[in-house]
Amino acid sequence: MNLSMNWITLRVRDLEASLDFYHRILGLPVERRFESRGRQIVMLGTEGQPKIELIQGIDTALKPECGISIGFEAGSLDEAMAELSNEGIPVARGPVSPNPHLRFFYILDPDGFEVQIAEHC
Numbered sequence: 001m002n003l004s005m006n007w008i009t010l011r012v013r014d015l016e017a018s019l020d021f022y023h024r025i026l027g028l029p030v031e032r033r034f035e036s037r038g039r040q041i042v043m044l045g046t047e048g049q050p051k052i053e054l055i056q057g058i059d060t061a062l063k064p065e066c067g068i069s070i071g072f073e074a075g076s077l078d079e080a081m082a083e084l085s086n087e088g089i090p091v092a093r094g095p096v097s098p099n100p101h102l103r104f105f106y107i108l109d110p111d112g113f114e115v116q117i118a119e120h121c
Contacts, residue, residue, distance in 0.1 A: 005050040006050060006051070007043065007045075007050055007051040007052065007053045008050065008051075008052055008053065008070065009053040009055060010052065010053070010054055010055070010109075010111070010113060011055050011057045012054050012055065012056060012057070012110070012111050013057075013110075013111055014056075014110060015040050015042065015054055015055075015056035017110040018054050018109060018110050018111065019042055019044075019054060021109050021110050022044050022052060022054070022109070023044060025084070025087050025089065026072065026115075028044040028045055028046070028052065029044065029045070029046060030042060030043070030044055031043040031044060031045060031047075031051060039055055039056050039057055040055075040056040041053060041054065041055050041056070042054045052070065068113060068114075069106065069113070069114035069115065069116050070109075070113065070114070070115050070116070071104075071115075071116040071117075071118060072115065072116070072117055072118070073118055073119070073120065074117050074118065074119050075119070076119065077095060077103050077104070077105065077117065077118075077119035080117050080119075081095070081105065081117075084107060084117075089107050090107070091105045091106070091107060092105075092106045092107055092108050092114065093105065093106040093114075094106055100121065101120060101121050102118060102119070102120055102121070103118070103119045103121065104116050104117060104118035104119070105117055
């Protein structure tokens with residue numbers, strides 16, 4: 001079997017707040033927005049890359065403490081921390097450097113899911 005990652009689904013309380021976080025602040029392009037079974041859904045991400053699917057709903061299937069985090073690569077960790085700080089988003093954990101070739105930190109999305117920002121040196 002030859003599989004490739006397609007998307008990750010997050011059920012969010014406030015779709016507009018999550019859309020603002022992932023689109024405006026983190027810069028993921030909106031691929032499409034639609035309604036299915038009475039729920040608003042937004043697919044975000046660049047072509048050829050796995051997407052993040054945001055589904056509006058108060059009955060969240062996953063809780064932030066479930067151990068899921070989403071990771072992004074940054075060209076400069078220091079610049080990313082400064083830009084996020086300017087947006088009022090604090091670093092939740094880190095920065096951490098587990099080896100000489102990797103540095104990362106975590107922030108939280110509007111629902112409390114961890115988002116890892118990493119820089120490979």
